[in-house]
Amino acid sequence: MKVLVIFLVFCCLQASLACYCSLDHPQKKFCKADYAIRGKIISKEKVYPHTNPTIAPTSETTPSPVVNFAEPVGFGPVGFGGMAENPSLPGDSKRPIAIKYFVRVEKIYKGKDLMPEKKVEIITPPTDSLCGITNLEVDSVYLLSGRKWEDDLRIETCGWIAKYDDLTKRQRQGLKKTYNNCDDCQIQLCYGPYCPTKLQESLCMWDSSGLFEDCEGKYAHCMENKRGKCVWNGKSDYKACKAKREAEKDARLP
Known part of the structure:
Protein backbone atom coordinates (compact mmCIF):
# COMPACT_ATOMS: atom_id res chain seq x y z
CA MET A 1 0.00 0.00 0.00
CA LYS A 2 2.83 2.39 0.89
CA VAL A 3 4.49 1.65 -2.44
CA LEU A 4 1.27 2.52 -4.29
CA VAL A 5 0.92 5.80 -2.39
CA ILE A 6 4.53 6.75 -3.14
CA PHE A 7 4.02 5.87 -6.81
CA LEU A 8 0.88 8.02 -7.05
CA VAL A 9 2.61 10.95 -5.35
CA PHE A 10 5.52 10.62 -7.77
CA CYS A 11 3.18 10.58 -10.77
CA CYS A 12 1.34 13.66 -9.53
CA LEU A 13 4.63 15.45 -8.96
CA GLN A 14 5.81 14.61 -12.46
CA ALA A 15 2.53 15.83 -13.93
CA SER A 16 2.76 19.08 -11.97
CA LEU A 17 6.24 19.67 -13.40
CA ALA A 18 5.26 18.95 -16.99
CA CYS A 19 5.87 21.58 -19.62
CA TYR A 20 2.79 22.97 -21.30
CA CYS A 21 2.79 25.13 -24.45
CA SER A 22 -0.13 26.66 -26.30
CA LEU A 23 -0.43 25.75 -29.96
CA ASP A 24 0.95 28.67 -32.01
CA HIS A 25 1.57 29.37 -35.68
CA PRO A 26 5.26 30.00 -36.59
CA GLN A 27 4.43 33.63 -37.40
CA LYS A 28 2.92 34.13 -33.95
CA LYS A 29 5.98 32.56 -32.30
CA PHE A 30 8.18 34.89 -34.33
CA CYS A 31 6.17 37.90 -33.22
CA LYS A 32 6.31 36.88 -29.55
CA ALA A 33 10.07 36.43 -29.59
CA ASP A 34 12.59 39.14 -28.71
CA TYR A 35 15.05 37.65 -31.16
CA ALA A 36 15.22 35.07 -33.96
CA ILE A 37 18.47 33.86 -35.50
CA ARG A 38 19.98 31.15 -37.64
CA GLY A 39 22.83 29.78 -35.59
CA LYS A 40 25.28 26.90 -35.44
CA ILE A 41 25.75 25.13 -32.12
CA ILE A 42 29.46 25.25 -31.30
CA SER A 43 29.32 23.54 -27.90
CA LYS A 44 27.13 23.18 -24.85
CA GLU A 45 27.57 22.72 -21.12
CA LYS A 46 25.54 22.10 -18.00
CA VAL A 47 25.46 24.92 -15.47
CA TYR A 48 25.81 23.99 -11.81
CA PRO A 49 25.51 26.05 -8.62
CA HIS A 50 28.73 27.35 -7.11
CA THR A 51 28.08 25.56 -3.82
CA ASN A 52 30.34 22.70 -4.90
CA PRO A 53 33.20 23.83 -7.15
CA THR A 54 34.29 20.23 -7.75
CA ILE A 55 31.25 19.60 -9.93
CA ALA A 56 32.51 20.37 -13.41
CA PRO A 57 30.45 21.40 -16.46
CA THR A 58 30.22 19.11 -19.47
CA SER A 59 32.70 21.10 -21.57
CA GLU A 60 36.18 22.41 -20.91
CA THR A 61 35.05 25.97 -20.38
CA THR A 62 35.08 27.63 -16.97
CA PRO A 63 32.06 27.11 -14.68
CA SER A 64 29.14 29.36 -15.53
CA PRO A 65 27.45 31.73 -13.09
CA VAL A 66 24.29 30.66 -11.33
CA VAL A 67 21.15 31.04 -13.43
CA ASN A 68 18.01 31.44 -11.35
CA PHE A 69 15.12 29.82 -13.19
CA ALA A 70 12.90 30.36 -10.16
CA GLU A 71 12.46 33.92 -11.45
CA PRO A 72 10.09 34.61 -14.36
CA VAL A 73 11.86 34.32 -17.68
CA GLY A 74 9.37 36.09 -19.90
CA PHE A 75 7.97 32.94 -21.49
CA GLY A 76 4.90 32.68 -19.27
CA PRO A 77 2.34 35.49 -18.85
CA VAL A 78 3.92 37.69 -21.51
CA GLY A 79 4.01 35.23 -24.32
CA PHE A 80 5.48 31.76 -24.56
CA GLY A 81 3.66 29.81 -21.85
CA GLY A 82 5.33 26.93 -20.07
CA MET A 83 7.06 27.06 -16.72
CA ALA A 84 10.51 28.02 -15.58
CA GLU A 85 10.99 26.99 -12.01
CA ASN A 86 14.34 25.60 -10.84
CA PRO A 87 13.69 22.09 -9.49
CA SER A 88 17.02 21.83 -7.68
CA LEU A 89 16.83 22.03 -3.91
CA PRO A 90 19.03 24.58 -2.10
CA GLY A 91 22.54 23.20 -1.86
CA ASP A 92 21.83 20.45 -4.40
CA SER A 93 25.01 21.08 -6.36
CA LYS A 94 24.92 17.75 -8.20
CA GLU A 106 24.87 33.11 -39.07
CA LYS A 107 21.82 35.28 -39.69
CA ILE A 108 19.75 37.67 -37.57
CA TYR A 109 16.06 37.88 -38.45
CA LYS A 110 14.94 39.80 -35.37
CA GLY A 111 16.65 41.46 -32.42
CA LYS A 112 19.84 42.80 -33.99
CA ASP A 113 20.41 45.03 -30.97
CA LEU A 114 20.51 41.90 -28.78
CA MET A 115 23.25 40.25 -30.85
CA PRO A 116 26.36 42.42 -30.48
CA GLU A 117 28.70 39.51 -31.21
CA LYS A 118 28.90 36.77 -33.83
CA LYS A 119 29.17 34.25 -31.01
CA VAL A 120 26.56 34.29 -28.26
CA GLU A 121 25.60 32.24 -25.22
CA ILE A 122 22.00 31.05 -24.95
CA ILE A 123 20.60 29.33 -21.86
CA THR A 124 17.64 27.04 -21.29
CA PRO A 125 16.11 25.22 -18.28
CA PRO A 126 17.90 21.95 -17.46
CA THR A 127 15.10 19.46 -18.16
CA ASP A 128 12.31 18.82 -20.65
CA SER A 129 9.73 19.00 -17.86
CA LEU A 130 10.74 22.63 -17.25
CA CYS A 131 10.40 23.46 -20.96
CA GLY A 132 14.15 23.19 -21.50
CA ILE A 133 15.61 22.59 -24.96
CA THR A 134 18.05 19.85 -24.01
CA ASN A 135 18.76 18.04 -27.27
CA LEU A 136 20.33 20.57 -29.67
CA GLU A 137 23.19 18.91 -31.55
CA VAL A 138 26.68 20.35 -31.72
CA ASP A 139 27.70 21.40 -35.29
CA SER A 140 24.05 21.55 -36.40
CA VAL A 141 22.37 24.74 -37.63
CA TYR A 142 19.07 25.81 -36.07
CA LEU A 143 16.46 28.49 -36.14
CA LEU A 144 16.52 29.80 -32.55
CA SER A 145 13.89 32.21 -31.31
CA GLY A 146 13.55 33.29 -27.71
CA ARG A 147 13.39 36.05 -25.15
CA LYS A 148 15.89 38.19 -23.32
CA TRP A 149 15.61 38.30 -19.54
CA GLU A 150 17.99 40.65 -17.75
CA ASP A 151 21.34 39.94 -19.44
CA ASP A 152 20.52 36.43 -20.67
CA LEU A 153 19.33 35.18 -24.04
CA ARG A 154 16.95 32.30 -23.38
CA ILE A 155 15.17 29.59 -25.31
CA GLU A 156 12.41 27.24 -24.20
CA THR A 157 10.17 24.58 -25.67
CA CYS A 158 7.34 27.04 -26.30
CA GLY A 159 9.45 29.14 -28.64
CA TRP A 160 10.19 28.36 -32.29
CA ILE A 161 13.21 26.05 -32.33
CA ALA A 162 13.88 23.93 -35.42
CA LYS A 163 16.68 22.61 -37.57
CA TYR A 164 17.10 25.15 -40.33
CA ASP A 165 17.07 22.49 -43.06
CA ASP A 166 13.62 21.36 -41.87
CA LEU A 167 12.01 24.76 -42.54
CA THR A 168 9.89 25.13 -45.66
CA LYS A 169 10.69 27.71 -48.31
CA ARG A 170 7.75 29.86 -47.15
CA GLN A 171 8.84 29.71 -43.52
CA ARG A 172 12.30 30.93 -44.52
CA GLN A 173 10.68 33.75 -46.49
CA GLY A 174 8.56 34.52 -43.45
CA LEU A 175 11.65 34.93 -41.29
CA LYS A 176 13.18 37.32 -43.81
CA LYS A 177 10.09 39.42 -44.48
CA THR A 178 6.48 38.21 -44.34
CA TYR A 179 6.32 37.33 -40.63
CA ASN A 180 7.20 40.91 -39.67
CA ASN A 181 3.53 41.93 -39.81
CA CYS A 182 2.87 41.62 -36.08
CA ASP A 183 0.57 44.59 -35.50
CA SER A 202 -8.03 41.86 -37.16
CA LEU A 203 -7.78 38.05 -37.04
CA CYS A 204 -6.66 35.14 -39.17
CA MET A 205 -8.48 32.06 -37.91
CA TRP A 206 -6.25 28.97 -37.73
CA ASP A 207 -8.38 25.83 -37.81
CA SER A 208 -6.77 23.25 -35.53
CA SER A 209 -8.98 20.48 -36.92
CA GLY A 210 -6.91 20.63 -40.11
CA LEU A 211 -3.49 20.41 -38.52
CA PHE A 212 -2.97 16.86 -39.75
CA GLU A 213 -1.95 18.75 -42.90
CA ASP A 214 -0.83 22.13 -41.56
CA CYS A 215 -0.96 24.18 -44.75
CA GLU A 216 -1.08 27.54 -42.95
CA GLY A 217 1.86 26.74 -40.71
CA LYS A 218 4.06 25.42 -43.51
CA TYR A 219 3.13 27.58 -46.48
CA ALA A 220 1.20 30.74 -45.51
CA HIS A 221 1.36 33.93 -43.47
CA CYS A 222 -1.34 36.18 -42.04
CA MET A 223 -1.70 39.65 -43.56
CA GLU A 224 -4.20 42.44 -44.12
CA ASN A 225 -5.72 42.63 -47.61
CA LYS A 226 -6.76 45.77 -49.52
CA ARG A 227 -10.21 45.67 -47.88
CA GLY A 228 -8.73 45.75 -44.41
CA LYS A 229 -9.52 42.11 -43.67
CA CYS A 230 -6.97 39.64 -42.34
CA VAL A 231 -6.36 36.69 -44.67
CA TRP A 232 -3.99 33.80 -45.15
CA ASN A 233 -1.62 34.58 -47.98
CA GLY A 234 0.24 31.85 -49.83
CA LYS A 235 1.38 30.75 -53.25
CA SER A 236 0.90 27.60 -55.34
CA ASP A 237 2.28 25.27 -52.66
CA TYR A 238 -0.29 26.59 -50.17
CA LYS A 239 -3.13 26.10 -52.64
CA ALA A 240 -1.94 22.58 -53.47
CA CYS A 241 -1.73 21.73 -49.77
CA LYS A 242 -5.28 22.96 -49.13
CA ALA A 243 -6.62 20.97 -52.09
CA LYS A 244 -4.93 17.82 -50.77
CA ARG A 245 -6.28 18.46 -47.29
CA GLU A 246 -9.83 18.87 -48.53
CA ALA A 247 -9.55 15.70 -50.63
CA GLU A 248 -8.32 13.69 -47.65
CA LYS A 249 -11.08 15.14 -45.49
CA ASP A 250 -13.74 14.13 -48.02
CA ALA A 251 -12.25 10.64 -48.28
CA ARG A 252 -12.72 10.11 -44.54
CA LEU A 253 -16.41 11.04 -44.63
CA PRO A 254 -18.82 8.07 -44.50
Whole structure:
Protein backbone atom coordinates (compact mmCIF):
# COMPACT_ATOMS: atom_id res chain seq x y z
CA MET A 1 0.00 0.00 0.00
CA LYS A 2 2.83 2.39 0.89
CA VAL A 3 4.49 1.65 -2.44
CA LEU A 4 1.27 2.52 -4.29
CA VAL A 5 0.92 5.80 -2.39
CA ILE A 6 4.53 6.75 -3.14
CA PHE A 7 4.02 5.87 -6.81
CA LEU A 8 0.88 8.02 -7.05
CA VAL A 9 2.61 10.95 -5.35
CA PHE A 10 5.52 10.62 -7.77
CA CYS A 11 3.18 10.58 -10.77
CA CYS A 12 1.34 13.66 -9.53
CA LEU A 13 4.63 15.45 -8.96
CA GLN A 14 5.81 14.61 -12.46
CA ALA A 15 2.53 15.83 -13.93
CA SER A 16 2.76 19.08 -11.97
CA LEU A 17 6.24 19.67 -13.40
CA ALA A 18 5.26 18.95 -16.99
CA CYS A 19 5.87 21.58 -19.62
CA TYR A 20 2.79 22.97 -21.30
CA CYS A 21 2.79 25.13 -24.45
CA SER A 22 -0.13 26.66 -26.30
CA LEU A 23 -0.43 25.75 -29.96
CA ASP A 24 0.95 28.67 -32.01
CA HIS A 25 1.57 29.37 -35.68
CA PRO A 26 5.26 30.00 -36.59
CA GLN A 27 4.43 33.63 -37.40
CA LYS A 28 2.92 34.13 -33.95
CA LYS A 29 5.98 32.56 -32.30
CA PHE A 30 8.18 34.89 -34.33
CA CYS A 31 6.17 37.90 -33.22
CA LYS A 32 6.31 36.88 -29.55
CA ALA A 33 10.07 36.43 -29.59
CA ASP A 34 12.59 39.14 -28.71
CA TYR A 35 15.05 37.65 -31.16
CA ALA A 36 15.22 35.07 -33.96
CA ILE A 37 18.47 33.86 -35.50
CA ARG A 38 19.98 31.15 -37.64
CA GLY A 39 22.83 29.78 -35.59
CA LYS A 40 25.28 26.90 -35.44
CA ILE A 41 25.75 25.13 -32.12
CA ILE A 42 29.46 25.25 -31.30
CA SER A 43 29.32 23.54 -27.90
CA LYS A 44 27.13 23.18 -24.85
CA GLU A 45 27.57 22.72 -21.12
CA LYS A 46 25.54 22.10 -18.00
CA VAL A 47 25.46 24.92 -15.47
CA TYR A 48 25.81 23.99 -11.81
CA PRO A 49 25.51 26.05 -8.62
CA HIS A 50 28.73 27.35 -7.11
CA THR A 51 28.08 25.56 -3.82
CA ASN A 52 30.34 22.70 -4.90
CA PRO A 53 33.20 23.83 -7.15
CA THR A 54 34.29 20.23 -7.75
CA ILE A 55 31.25 19.60 -9.93
CA ALA A 56 32.51 20.37 -13.41
CA PRO A 57 30.45 21.40 -16.46
CA THR A 58 30.22 19.11 -19.47
CA SER A 59 32.70 21.10 -21.57
CA GLU A 60 36.18 22.41 -20.91
CA THR A 61 35.05 25.97 -20.38
CA THR A 62 35.08 27.63 -16.97
CA PRO A 63 32.06 27.11 -14.68
CA SER A 64 29.14 29.36 -15.53
CA PRO A 65 27.45 31.73 -13.09
CA VAL A 66 24.29 30.66 -11.33
CA VAL A 67 21.15 31.04 -13.43
CA ASN A 68 18.01 31.44 -11.35
CA PHE A 69 15.12 29.82 -13.19
CA ALA A 70 12.90 30.36 -10.16
CA GLU A 71 12.46 33.92 -11.45
CA PRO A 72 10.09 34.61 -14.36
CA VAL A 73 11.86 34.32 -17.68
CA GLY A 74 9.37 36.09 -19.90
CA PHE A 75 7.97 32.94 -21.49
CA GLY A 76 4.90 32.68 -19.27
CA PRO A 77 2.34 35.49 -18.85
CA VAL A 78 3.92 37.69 -21.51
CA GLY A 79 4.01 35.23 -24.32
CA PHE A 80 5.48 31.76 -24.56
CA GLY A 81 3.66 29.81 -21.85
CA GLY A 82 5.33 26.93 -20.07
CA MET A 83 7.06 27.06 -16.72
CA ALA A 84 10.51 28.02 -15.58
CA GLU A 85 10.99 26.99 -12.01
CA ASN A 86 14.34 25.60 -10.84
CA PRO A 87 13.69 22.09 -9.49
CA SER A 88 17.02 21.83 -7.68
CA LEU A 89 16.83 22.03 -3.91
CA PRO A 90 19.03 24.58 -2.10
CA GLY A 91 22.54 23.20 -1.86
CA ASP A 92 21.83 20.45 -4.40
CA SER A 93 25.01 21.08 -6.36
CA LYS A 94 24.92 17.75 -8.20
CA ARG A 95 21.93 18.77 -10.28
CA PRO A 96 22.33 21.29 -13.12
CA ILE A 97 20.28 24.46 -12.93
CA ALA A 98 20.55 25.26 -16.66
CA ILE A 99 22.05 24.25 -19.98
CA LYS A 100 24.14 26.78 -21.85
CA TYR A 101 24.64 26.69 -25.63
CA PHE A 102 27.49 28.47 -27.35
CA VAL A 103 26.18 29.60 -30.74
CA ARG A 104 27.78 31.10 -33.84
CA VAL A 105 25.26 33.54 -35.30
CA GLU A 106 24.87 33.11 -39.07
CA LYS A 107 21.82 35.28 -39.69
CA ILE A 108 19.75 37.67 -37.57
CA TYR A 109 16.06 37.88 -38.45
CA LYS A 110 14.94 39.80 -35.37
CA GLY A 111 16.65 41.46 -32.42
CA LYS A 112 19.84 42.80 -33.99
CA ASP A 113 20.41 45.03 -30.97
CA LEU A 114 20.51 41.90 -28.78
CA MET A 115 23.25 40.25 -30.85
CA PRO A 116 26.36 42.42 -30.48
CA GLU A 117 28.70 39.51 -31.21
CA LYS A 118 28.90 36.77 -33.83
CA LYS A 119 29.17 34.25 -31.01
CA VAL A 120 26.56 34.29 -28.26
CA GLU A 121 25.60 32.24 -25.22
CA ILE A 122 22.00 31.05 -24.95
CA ILE A 123 20.60 29.33 -21.86
CA THR A 124 17.64 27.04 -21.29
CA PRO A 125 16.11 25.22 -18.28
CA PRO A 126 17.90 21.95 -17.46
CA THR A 127 15.10 19.46 -18.16
CA ASP A 128 12.31 18.82 -20.65
CA SER A 129 9.73 19.00 -17.86
CA LEU A 130 10.74 22.63 -17.25
CA CYS A 131 10.40 23.46 -20.96
CA GLY A 132 14.15 23.19 -21.50
CA ILE A 133 15.61 22.59 -24.96
CA THR A 134 18.05 19.85 -24.01
CA ASN A 135 18.76 18.04 -27.27
CA LEU A 136 20.33 20.57 -29.67
CA GLU A 137 23.19 18.91 -31.55
CA VAL A 138 26.68 20.35 -31.72
CA ASP A 139 27.70 21.40 -35.29
CA SER A 140 24.05 21.55 -36.40
CA VAL A 141 22.37 24.74 -37.63
CA TYR A 142 19.07 25.81 -36.07
CA LEU A 143 16.46 28.49 -36.14
CA LEU A 144 16.52 29.80 -32.55
CA SER A 145 13.89 32.21 -31.31
CA GLY A 146 13.55 33.29 -27.71
CA ARG A 147 13.39 36.05 -25.15
CA LYS A 148 15.89 38.19 -23.32
CA TRP A 149 15.61 38.30 -19.54
CA GLU A 150 17.99 40.65 -17.75
CA ASP A 151 21.34 39.94 -19.44
CA ASP A 152 20.52 36.43 -20.67
CA LEU A 153 19.33 35.18 -24.04
CA ARG A 154 16.95 32.30 -23.38
CA ILE A 155 15.17 29.59 -25.31
CA GLU A 156 12.41 27.24 -24.20
CA THR A 157 10.17 24.58 -25.67
CA CYS A 158 7.34 27.04 -26.30
CA GLY A 159 9.45 29.14 -28.64
CA TRP A 160 10.19 28.36 -32.29
CA ILE A 161 13.21 26.05 -32.33
CA ALA A 162 13.88 23.93 -35.42
CA LYS A 163 16.68 22.61 -37.57
CA TYR A 164 17.10 25.15 -40.33
CA ASP A 165 17.07 22.49 -43.06
CA ASP A 166 13.62 21.36 -41.87
CA LEU A 167 12.01 24.76 -42.54
CA THR A 168 9.89 25.13 -45.66
CA LYS A 169 10.69 27.71 -48.31
CA ARG A 170 7.75 29.86 -47.15
CA GLN A 171 8.84 29.71 -43.52
CA ARG A 172 12.30 30.93 -44.52
CA GLN A 173 10.68 33.75 -46.49
CA GLY A 174 8.56 34.52 -43.45
CA LEU A 175 11.65 34.93 -41.29
CA LYS A 176 13.18 37.32 -43.81
CA LYS A 177 10.09 39.42 -44.48
CA THR A 178 6.48 38.21 -44.34
CA TYR A 179 6.32 37.33 -40.63
CA ASN A 180 7.20 40.91 -39.67
CA ASN A 181 3.53 41.93 -39.81
CA CYS A 182 2.87 41.62 -36.08
CA ASP A 183 0.57 44.59 -35.50
CA ASP A 184 -2.15 44.67 -38.17
CA CYS A 185 -3.36 41.09 -37.78
CA GLN A 186 -3.36 38.45 -35.06
CA ILE A 187 -3.60 34.68 -35.45
CA GLN A 188 -6.40 33.03 -33.47
CA LEU A 189 -6.79 29.28 -32.98
CA CYS A 190 -10.24 27.82 -33.56
CA TYR A 191 -11.72 24.40 -34.22
CA GLY A 192 -13.73 23.16 -37.19
CA PRO A 193 -17.41 24.17 -37.00
CA TYR A 194 -16.65 26.74 -34.30
CA CYS A 195 -14.47 28.82 -36.62
CA PRO A 196 -16.04 32.01 -38.03
CA THR A 197 -17.10 31.69 -41.66
CA LYS A 198 -16.57 35.39 -42.46
CA LEU A 199 -13.23 37.17 -42.70
CA GLN A 200 -12.26 39.05 -39.57
CA GLU A 201 -10.90 42.59 -39.51
CA SER A 202 -8.03 41.86 -37.16
CA LEU A 203 -7.78 38.05 -37.04
CA CYS A 204 -6.66 35.14 -39.17
CA MET A 205 -8.48 32.06 -37.91
CA TRP A 206 -6.25 28.97 -37.73
CA ASP A 207 -8.38 25.83 -37.81
CA SER A 208 -6.77 23.25 -35.53
CA SER A 209 -8.98 20.48 -36.92
CA GLY A 210 -6.91 20.63 -40.11
CA LEU A 211 -3.49 20.41 -38.52
CA PHE A 212 -2.97 16.86 -39.75
CA GLU A 213 -1.95 18.75 -42.90
CA ASP A 214 -0.83 22.13 -41.56
CA CYS A 215 -0.96 24.18 -44.75
CA GLU A 216 -1.08 27.54 -42.95
CA GLY A 217 1.86 26.74 -40.71
CA LYS A 218 4.06 25.42 -43.51
CA TYR A 219 3.13 27.58 -46.48
CA ALA A 220 1.20 30.74 -45.51
CA HIS A 221 1.36 33.93 -43.47
CA CYS A 222 -1.34 36.18 -42.04
CA MET A 223 -1.70 39.65 -43.56
CA GLU A 224 -4.20 42.44 -44.12
CA ASN A 225 -5.72 42.63 -47.61
CA LYS A 226 -6.76 45.77 -49.52
CA ARG A 227 -10.21 45.67 -47.88
CA GLY A 228 -8.73 45.75 -44.41
CA LYS A 229 -9.52 42.11 -43.67
CA CYS A 230 -6.97 39.64 -42.34
CA VAL A 231 -6.36 36.69 -44.67
CA TRP A 232 -3.99 33.80 -45.15
CA ASN A 233 -1.62 34.58 -47.98
CA GLY A 234 0.24 31.85 -49.83
CA LYS A 235 1.38 30.75 -53.25
CA SER A 236 0.90 27.60 -55.34
CA ASP A 237 2.28 25.27 -52.66
CA TYR A 238 -0.29 26.59 -50.17
CA LYS A 239 -3.13 26.10 -52.64
CA ALA A 240 -1.94 22.58 -53.47
CA CYS A 241 -1.73 21.73 -49.77
CA LYS A 242 -5.28 22.96 -49.13
CA ALA A 243 -6.62 20.97 -52.09
CA LYS A 244 -4.93 17.82 -50.77
CA ARG A 245 -6.28 18.46 -47.29
CA GLU A 246 -9.83 18.87 -48.53
CA ALA A 247 -9.55 15.70 -50.63
CA GLU A 248 -8.32 13.69 -47.65
CA LYS A 249 -11.08 15.14 -45.49
CA ASP A 250 -13.74 14.13 -48.02
CA ALA A 251 -12.25 10.64 -48.28
CA ARG A 252 -12.72 10.11 -44.54
CA LEU A 253 -16.41 11.04 -44.63
CA PRO A 254 -18.82 8.07 -44.50
